[in-house]
Amino acid sequence: MIKKTLLIFILFLSFSFTSKANFDFNANCVNAYQAIFDLRLNDAKALIQKEKNQNPNNGITILLDNYVDYFTLLTTENKADYERLKNLRSSRISALEKQDRNSPYYLFAQAEVYLQWGMLKSRFQDYLSSGFDIKKADNLLNENIKKYPSFLPNKKSAGLVDVILGAIPSNLKGVLSTFGFTGNVNNGIKTLEYLAGALPKTSYSFYKDEVVFFLCYIETDLVHNKANYNKIMNYTASMDNSSLLKSYLQGYVSARNAKNDTAITYLLRRPKGNNYTDFPTVNYLLGNAKLNRMDSDANVYLISYLKEYHGINFRKDAYLKLAYYYYLRGDNNRYNAFIKMVKSQGDVYDEKDKQALKEANDAAPDINLLKARLFFDGGYYPKALAQLNGKDASDFKLQRDQIEVYYRLGRIYDELGRDGEALINYQRAISSGKNTTYYYAANAALLMGDIYALKNDKPRAANYYKQAIAMKNHEYENSIENKAKDGLKNIGY
CATH class of the missing domain: 1.25.40 (Serine Threonine Protein Phosphatase 5, Tetratricopeptide repeat)
Incomplete structure (x- = not known):
């Protein structure tokens, strides 16, 4: 009887131990995470389910489920799916709050869920809710950093939040700072670049692909310095060749940097098969x-x-x-x-x-201007220039085309490093287009400001940035104005 009672007690203890809430980023979870970043989402779901069957109280599976939804919505951008899935955020947070409070993943996992939904909400134009989710993530990460300063995953997400909050448009920063929305783009990038080099040498090496994913978008869409192209591509080289996300990122970064032939090569040789999600x-x-x-x-x-x-x-x-x-x-x-x-x-x-x-x-459109524009977008600058060789405003009937020919010539000469000719044509675009709704004049002023800023001619740079800001009611107005304001800030005006 004593032996039977002892056996039951031992079994009870064993059951209690294995049923205890925990965070275990074990081999199953790492494999699921890697499948997610390969965009093999069905494979990831199967691995997550396997882990749930083996370790039903492993809180990491809650986080991984959120990753699956995050990438599902990033790749499909389906509004109906977004409306259906966004309600899972609250239930996942509640489930994570019941996990092991003594784990560095406790607050971190909650922050990740808030951060991922904050980014998704922004993509689906739900800006107010997005901001509050990202701020909630920021608060949780700051608390977790105090508790676990050596926990490297904290830096991955904190660096991203620093970039997101630091990239708030200048015209909103003053208002939002009163609510604690402050960040620094450069600090965030430095943090992520440090992790890109440091993570492979640690037990958190599996997070490297996520850091590269963030850096690709930040460097390409936010910083957009073409001199950083090789650096970004070197980051992606470390990703597995079976990753559809790798091929996409390499193609996207190349296309955005006017490396058109390279972009086509990467995108055509992407991995294919039923195990990859539709993209x-x-x-x-x-x-x-x-x-x-x-x-x-x-x-x-x-x-x-x-x-x-x-x-x-x-x-x-x-x-x-x-x-x-x-x-x-x-x-x-x-x-x-x-x-x-x-x-x-x-x-x-x-x-x-x-x-x-x-x-x-x-x-x-005028056929020559259209060809010049397309060649320009692909980085085929000599071909673009050839389409407009010997042409000026008098060759075109429409005011739109008369402005665009100067703007397009300015862009082409700018990319070819022929600053003098670029400035002449940009100025012509400004003079002929500053009172129209086309973006050519405002963007020409912005780009002239950039040229003078690189020459360290701050007064002229400031003059053209201010001209770009002063032009109203045109295409891309907010984007051009914010870039011009950032330009003024960068030169100390």
């Missing part, structure tokens, strides 16, 4: 890159994107690019058909879609 945006990038190169099959990828994608962004822009594809081939019937699609399909959340709708409602 239609890859075809959108390919279609754009191939159109920039004037490839005959650019339409194939743009059509595939429109068939596969059910999200909120770039549909209007994709229809416009298809219209231009056929316009360049003299097929005006299809051009007009796709222009109608621009007007009737898709949303206008993103600036590209707003611009696409405006172009669709305007007169058809």
Whole structure:
């Protein structure tokens, strides 16, 4: 009887021990995490379920479930899925609050859930809720850093939050700082760059891909210094070749840095198979890159994107690019058909879609200007220049085209390092376009400010930044104004 009672007691203790809430980033969880960053989301779900079966109280599975939803929404941008999945944030936070309070993952995991949903909410235009989620994540991370200063994952997320809060537009910083929304972009980047080198030597090496993921977007979309291209690509080189995310990031970064041929190469050799999640945006990038190169099959990828994608962004822009594809081939019937699609399909959340709708409602583009623009976007600057060789405003009937030819020549000369000719043409674009709704004049003023800032001619730089800010009611107004304000700040004005 005593032996039987003792056996029951031991079994009870064993059951109690194994059932205790905990955070164990074990091999199952690391493999699931890596599958997520390969964009093999179904494989990740299976591994997470395996861990739940073996260790039902492992809190890491809650966090991994959130990662799956995060990447599902990033790759599909489906509004209906977002509305359905966003309600899981609160239940996951509640579940994490019941886990082991003595683990460095306790507050960290909660912060991650808030941070991921904060970024998703911003992507779906839910800005106020996004801000509060990111601030909540910031508070939790700061508390966890005090408790566990040597816990490296803290730095990964704290660095990202520093960048996000530091990148708040200048016109909002004053108001939001009263609510504690403060950050520093440069400090955040330094933290993430430190981790990119330090993590592989630690037990948290599996976090390296996530750090690279953040750095790619920050350096490309926020900093956008083309001199950093090789540095960013070196970061991505450490990712596994089986990763669809790796191919996408390499293609995206290359395309954004006008390395068009390289972008096409990366995107075409992406890994394929049923175990990878659908990622239609890859075809959108390919279609754009191939159109920039004037490839005959650019339409194939743009059509595939429109068939596969059910999200909120770039549909209007994709229809416009298809219209231009056929316009360049003299097929005006299809051009007009796709222009109608621009007007009737898709949303206008993103600036590209707003611009696409405006172009669709305007007169058809001049063929030479269109070719010059596409070649320019692909980084084929000599070809772009050849399209405009010997042309000036008098060669064009529309005021829009008269402004654009100077603006486009300025951009081309700027990229070719011919500053004198760039400045002359930018100034012509400003003089002819400063009172229109086109963005050419304002952006020309911004870019002139950048040129003079690099020459350390601060008074002239400030003058042109202020001109960019003073122009109102034009395309990309907020973006250009914020960049000009940042330019003034960088030169001490």
